[in-house]
Amino acid sequence: MSSRDPVAEQNELYARAVREFGRALDRLSAGYEGDVEKRRDLRQEIHLRLWRSLTAFDGRCSLRTWTFRVAHNTAATWVDQERRSRSKLVTLEEVEPWLVGSAAEPDLDRPRALAQLTSLIQRLKPLDRQIMLCYLEELDNATIADITGLTPAHVAVKIHRIKAILSRRFIKDSSHA
Amino acid sequence: MPEQSSENDPRRIWKDQPQEEPDVKLNHFVGHRTQQLYASTRSEIVVSIGAALFFLAVLAWRIDGTPDRLQQLGYGLVVVWIAASIYWFRDRIWRRDQPPAEAVAAPGLEYYRKELQRRRAHLLNAWLWHGPLFLASLLFVASVAGHSFPNAERLRSVLPLGLLLALWTAMGFWRRYRQAQEIQRELDQLGTLL
Numbered sequence: 001m002s003s004r005d006p007v008a009e010q011n012e013l014y015a016r017a018v019r020e021f022g023r024a025l026d027r028l029s030a031g032y033e034g035d036v037e038k039r040r041d042l043r044q045e046i047h048l049r050l051w052r053s054l055t056a057f058d059g060r061c062s063l064r065t066w067t068f069r070v071a072h073n074t075a076a077t078w079v080d081q082e083r084r085s086r087s088k089l090v091t092l093e094e095v096e097p098w099l100v101g102s103a104a105e106p107d108l109d110r111p112r113a114l115a116q117l118t119s120l121i122q123r124l125k126p127l128d129r130q131i132m133l134c135y136l137e138e139l140d141n142a143t144i145a146d147i148t149g150l151t152p153a154h155v156a157v158k159i160h161r162i163k164a165i166l167s168r169r170f171i172k173d174s175s176h177a
Numbered sequence: 178m179p180e181q182s183s184e185n186d187p188r189r190i191w192k193d194q195p196q197e198e199p200d201v202k203l204n205h206f207v208g209h210r211t212q213q214l215y216a217s218t219r220s221e222i223v224v225s226i227g228a229a230l231f232f233l234a235v236l237a238w239r240i241d242g243t244p245d246r247l248q249q250l251g252y253g254l255v256v257v258w259i260a261a262s263i264y265w266f267r268d269r270i271w272r273r274d275q276p277p278a279e280a281v282a283a284p285g286l287e288y289y290r291k292e293l294q295r296r297r298a299h300l301l302n303a304w305l306w307h308g309p310l311f312l313a314s315l316l317f318v319a320s321v322a323g324h325s326f327p328n329a330e331r332l333r334s335v336l337p338l339g340l341l342l343a344l345w346t347a348m349g350f351w352r353r354y355r356q357a358q359e360i361q362r363e364l365d366q367l368g369t370l371l
Contacts, residue, residue: 027194036197044209052363113190136191166187 006055013054017067018047024137025050025071031121031133032075033082042078049074061146068134068147076126089125092132092161113170120169131158211292218299222266225310226259232313236320251316258309266306269299293364300357303350311346318342 018025025046033039050070057066079089121132127148134144141159145152233255263270299306318338 023196026196027191030194030197048207048210110190110193113185113187114194117187117190136188138188138192170185170187170190 010051010054013057013063014051017050017054017063021064021067025067027137028068028071028075028133030118031129032079034118034122038082042075045078046071046074062143064139065143065146068139068143072126072130072133072147076130079126079129090123091125092128092158092165095120095123095165117166117170120165128158131155132162135159135162207289211289214292214296218296219269221299222262222269222306225306226262229255229259229309229313232310232317236313236317248316248320251312251319255309255313255316258312262306262309269295290364293360297357297360297364300353300360303353307346307349311342314342315339 026043029039029043029046033042050067053066053070057063061069117136121129124132127150130148131144131150134147139147141152141155144150144159145155148155150158233252236252
């Protein structure tokens with residue numbers, strides 16, 4: 001006879017995941033879906049899949065890694081389904097030429113900076129988008145590697161590229177001052 | 178060198194973005210999913226029966242000449258099948274089996290499981306609610322072809338369209354079977370909890 005009620009355990013894990021990573025999941029949804037109505041559906045889908053998946057959570061990875069894996073996989077499937085109506089998605093390497101000639105604006109306010117950042121994220125292919133979002137959530141390279149399934153070395157290369165892209169676009173260049 | 182301050186650090190900009198929507202609640206999204214399943218099932222039945230009626234109406238009003246016995250039998254069968262489908266799915270169509278308001282507001286796991294079971298049964302019984310449409314389509318194709326190409330050429334002329342219709346039907350059944358399997362997996366997962 002089991003000592004714990006599995007439903008209660010699942011709900012407890014879900015509540016903990018939402019408490020600790022709920023806001024991050026909201027931001028993740030914003031990174032994958034621009035349309036407000038569709039974003040609401042994506043959020044629901046992520047939460048539903050997360051809750052369902054927790055029946056299989058065995059503690060072999062952290063709850064954070066598990067939560068982000070489920071969320072990213074769900075969102076990647078979402079992007080794939082919605083792609084027919086979308087413009088072409090690009091990799092980190094391909095997005096760099098798109099940024100050429102668009103140096104950081106010195107007086108870019110926060111809402112506009114956020115809009116530009118979101119636009120940049122939503123142009124990326126799912127894998128690069130995952131890495132970008134994990135970086136923005138300040139996850140370390142080892143956790144990002146756990147979530148994405150890439151090697152830590154590969155993640156490091158991607159993060160290096162992301163930093164270069166973001167610094168070109170969003171961080172003040174003092175040499176222009 | 179670029180100068181990074183907390184003010185324009187993209188990670189701060191990203192993490193400090195305003196929260197635009199309230200938190201997602203377990204009951205809300207289970208309820209949302211349940212309503213989605215319910216609505217899909219209902220609309221599929223209504224659209225399928227509506228399309229069958231449309232084909233019948235077109236046949237009755239636009240095709241000249243008296244239908245032969247086989248066609249008459251076909252029409253009769255479609256009408257009976259439609260009536261049986263409407264009777265069989267009356268609760269789904271007119272929402273008589275909707276749960277009480279408080280259950281919709283906070284549907285539990287059990288309610289969600291029942292909706293999944295209904296959806297699975299609906300998908301596995303696709304022949305029941307898709308049958309009239311298939312038969313009406315077949316009659317429509319046969320009647321149009323027979324009208325245009327009488328006698329000996331009739332069968333040959335209707336063959337490509339008939340094959341296309343059969344292929345479309347087979348693919349539809351296969352797709353619904355796959356969806357039912359997916360739902361079964363979800364039910365199995367829930368089964369470990371209930």
